[in-house]
Amino acid sequence: GENVEQHPSTLSVQEGDSAVIKCTYSDSASNYFPWYKQELGKGPQLIIDIRSNVGEKKDQRIAVTLNKTAKHFSLHITETQPEDSAVYFCAANAAGNKLTFGGGTRVLVKP
Amino acid sequence: DVKVTQSSRYLVKRTGEKVFLECVQDMDHENMFWYRQDPGLGLRLIYFSYDVKMKEKGDIPEGYSVSREKKERFSLILESASTNQTSMYLCASSRAGGEYEQYFGPGTRLTVT
Numbered sequence: 072g073e074n075v076e077q078h079p080s081t082l083s084v085q086e087g088d089s090a091v092i093k094c095t096y097s098d099s100a101s102n103y104f105p106w107y108k109q110e111l112g113k114g115p116q117l118i119i120d121i122r123s124n125v126g127e128k129k130d131q132r133i134a135v136t137l138n139k140t141a142k143h144f145s146l147h148i149t150e151t152q153p154e155d156s157a158v159y160f161c162a163a164n165a166a167g168n169k170l171t172f173g174g175g176t177r178v179l180v181k182p
Numbered sequence: 183d184v185k186v187t188q189s190s191r192y193l194v195k196r197t198g199e200k201v202f203l204e205c206v207q208d209m210d211h212e213n214m215f216w217y218r219q220d221p222g223l224g225l226r227l228i229y230f231s232y233d234v235k236m237k238e239k240g241d242i243p244e245g246y247s248v249s250r251e252k253k254e255r256f257s258l259i260l261e262s263a264s265t266n267q268t269s270m271y272l273c274a275s276s277r278a279g280g281e282y283e284q285y286f287g288p289g290t291r292l293t294v295t
Binding site: 072075077080102103105107112113114115116117120122160164165167168169170171172173174175 | 186213215217222223224225226227230232238240241272274276278279280281283284286287288289
């Protein structure tokens with residue numbers, strides 16, 4: 072089945088700096104790669120996703136890149152703000168209706 | 183506003199008890215999921231359902247069962263709770279297919295003593 076690895080597990084950045092989280096996946100049939108943000112005490116919420124027919128997607132301060140050949144995708148957050156502090160999960164769609172999630176990255180933005 | 187609700191935010195049970203975790207969604211979604219969240223392990227799929235009375239095992243189904251009698255409700259059952267089932271349990275729902283946003287509930291933190 073699909074296996075998704077996510078790095079780093081924790082990331083501390085100064086407010087205003089950029090943050091990058093990287094994920095690799097194993098199943099070349101995967102074609103949908105969402106990113107979720109989980110704030111304290113809440114369930115994860117989708118922040119951006121990318122499909123295999125595009126290499127990059129942007130939404131304001133966040134962007135995701137996909138390299139299908141290398142089987143990796145990344146989340147980029149620019150001009151980080153304190154409200155960006157959260158746990159972030161990458162995922163890839165596995166066979167059927169399922170998603171396989173990475174282990175998560177705890178991001179701390181220091182003011 | 184879309185909503186997935188879970189019956190309890192916190193639950194404390196004793197070893198050997200039967201535990202029911204309930205999840206309700208109001209979006210008429212076909213798919214519903216139960217995940218377990220543990221530090222460093224991400225979200226691991228326990229079971230999912232793609233239609234009423236239909237279910238499929240996820241990656242870690244041992245010790246769990248599920249029930250989906252109505253489209254909006256998906257229950258996770260721990261037949262005989264054990265301490266290694268102490269965890270955060272998250273329910274999610276989505277439209278049919280594997281390329282749609284999953285909407286998550288707030289989670290139930292279960293402690294088995």
